[in-house]
Amino acid sequence: MSDAPKTLPSCLDAPVLRQRGQREVFCGLTSIIWLHRKMQDAFFLVIGSRTCAHLLQSAAGVMIFAEPRFGTAILEETDLAGMADAQEEIDRQVERLLSRRGDIRRLFLVGSCPSEVIKLDLAKAAERLSAKFAPRVQVTNFTGSGIETTFTEGEDTCLAAMVPALPATEARQLMLVGALPDVVQDQALDLLARMGVTDVTVLPSLRADDPVAVGPNTVFALTQPFLGGTCAALERRGARHIAAPFPFGEVGTTAWLRAIADEFGVSDAVFAAATDAPRARARRAIAQAAETLAGKSVFFFPDSQLEIPLARFLTGECGMTAIEIGAPYIHRQLVGPDLDLIPAGPQISEGQDVDLQLDRARAARADLTVCGLGLANPLEAEGLATKWAIELVFTPVHFYEQAGDLAGLFSRPLRRRGLLKVAAE
Numbered sequence: 001m002s003d004a005p006k007t008l009p010s011c012l013d014a015p016v017l018r019q020r021g022q023r024e025v026f027c028g029l030t031s032i033i034w035l036h037r038k039m040q041d042a043f044f045l046v047i048g049s050r051t052c053a054h055l056l057q058s059a060a061g062v063m064i065f066a067e068p069r070f071g072t073a074i075l076e077e078t079d080l081a082g083m084a085d086a087q088e089e090i091d092r093q094v095e096r097l098l099s100r101r102g103d104i105r106r107l108f109l110v111g112s113c114p115s116e117v118i119k120l121d122l123a124k125a126a127e128r129l130s131a132k133f134a135p136r137v138q139v140t141n142f143t144g145s146g147i148e149t150t151f152t153e154g155e156d157t158c159l160a161a162m163v164p165a166l167p168a169t170e171a172r173q174l175m176l177v178g179a180l181p182d183v184v185q186d187q188a189l190d191l192l193a194r195m196g197v198t199d200v201t202v203l204p205s206l207r208a209d210d211p212v213a214v215g216p217n218t219v220f221a222l223t224q225p226f227l228g229g230t231c232a233a234l235e236r237r238g239a240r241h242i243a244a245p246f247p248f249g250e251v252g253t254t255a256w257l258r259a260i261a262d263e264f265g266v267s268d269a270v271f272a273a274a275t276d277a278p279r280a281r282a283r284r285a286i287a288q289a290a291e292t293l294a295g296k297s298v299f300f301f302p303d304s305q306l307e308i309p310l311a312r313f314l315t316g317e318c319g320m321t322a323i324e325i326g327a328p329y330i331h332r333q334l335v336g337p338d339l340d341l342i343p344a345g346p347q348i349s350e351g352q353d354v355d356l357q358l359d360r361a362r363a364a365r366a367d368l369t370v371c372g373l374g375l376a377n378p379l380e381a382e383g384l385a386t387k388w389a390i391e392l393v394f395t396p397v398h399f400y401e402q403a404g405d406l407a408g409l410f411s412r413p414l415r416r417r418g419l420l421k422v423a424a425e
Contacts, residue, residue: 021353028154048112169213178223194274285404294319
């Protein structure tokens with residue numbers, strides 16, 4: 001934990017402004033862009049429209065010479081009306097895909113719309129295809145529908161769908177849950193190994209045959225704050241969640257590691273030997289960016305569900321003041337430890353009525369506004385400095401070695417605005 005005493009009262013018991021209206025977020029299909037890179041023997045077959053196909057192709061930026069591990073089975077108007085036998089067509093497409101791509105070990109059928117819209121039960125399709133192609137290929141379905149999921153929830157629905165099929169185990173083990181860039185995951189595993197915690201498994205794994213199992217002696221630590229469904233699925237399998245702040249910055253990373261260390265009986269001396277040096281590096285790196293951030297205000301629109309841990313990082317380690325911290329959903333079991341480290345004061349909001357929130361943002365005129373792509377350019381035109389929330393998902397930002405990079409993502413827009421102001425003068 002931080003060496004500084006915790007300031008009371010905190011945001012843990014702060015009233016939450018809940019609003020429902022028009023919202024500005026990406027749909028959960030976008031998560032396929034990082035999931036297909038993480039699971040190297042997986043293929044994501046999106047059952048959707050041409051719009052969904054264009055979205056994935058544009059978001060992924062796949063080169064024409066590459067053979068990506070995702071695709072779209074396009075539903076035409078007759079399919080959506082329930083007039084075509086889409087089940088037979090899916091079977092044909094899957095058989096054709098698997099005959100051509102022998103490297104696929106995990107096939108995900110991803111719904112881009114609710115079953116009521118596409119008139120197709122993908123759960124039954126996955127069950128039927130699993131029986132046909134097992135054990136060579138695991139077939140699972142989940143929803144990435146923008147009606148049912150927001151930006152990062154696609155990963156949550158994907159991982160939650162995988163949990164029921166995990167083998168059972170009685171082994172005492174730690175499970176790290178959440179997709180991380182390989183280099184960041186390696187850093188986390190190295191830190192845990194230095195602490196003597198070596199019985200570690202990871203969800204999602206790189207390959208289908210990696211030994212990932214779950215049982216009553218499994219404890220798990222989440223690396224992403226948007227995995228509420230996966231958390232519940234693992235608890236239904238008997239695993240136990242280790243509650244902790246998320247590993248952003250020096251304070252969050254230390255608290256996250258400390259919670260695991262306490263669970264596995266790691267001594268203070270061993271913990272210090274494993275973490276003192278990277279903690280010091282993280283502090284120095286954050287301090288450079290904090291020179292720009294200290295004393296500045298920040299306003300968060302709801303987008304990625306990273307908002308609360310990031311607000312804790314910016315207020316606690318970078319000297320910023322949060323005016324409003326908006327999140328699509330607030331899962332207190334997951335983000336409660338971070339809320340408890342944010343001093344009372346900012347407005348905590350859940351959900352969105354975008355017009356009302358825009359009014360609050362314009363009135364506040366924070367030094368930095370964190371929002372989605374659709375809002376950033378209009379707000380910049382109104383003179384507000386913005387940070388794209390999507391960049392915080394696609395950039396390595398977890399743990400000690402990325403702490404300075406994380407702070408830099410927020411300081412750069414302010415430095416750039418300062419330079420432009422000087423140039424204009």
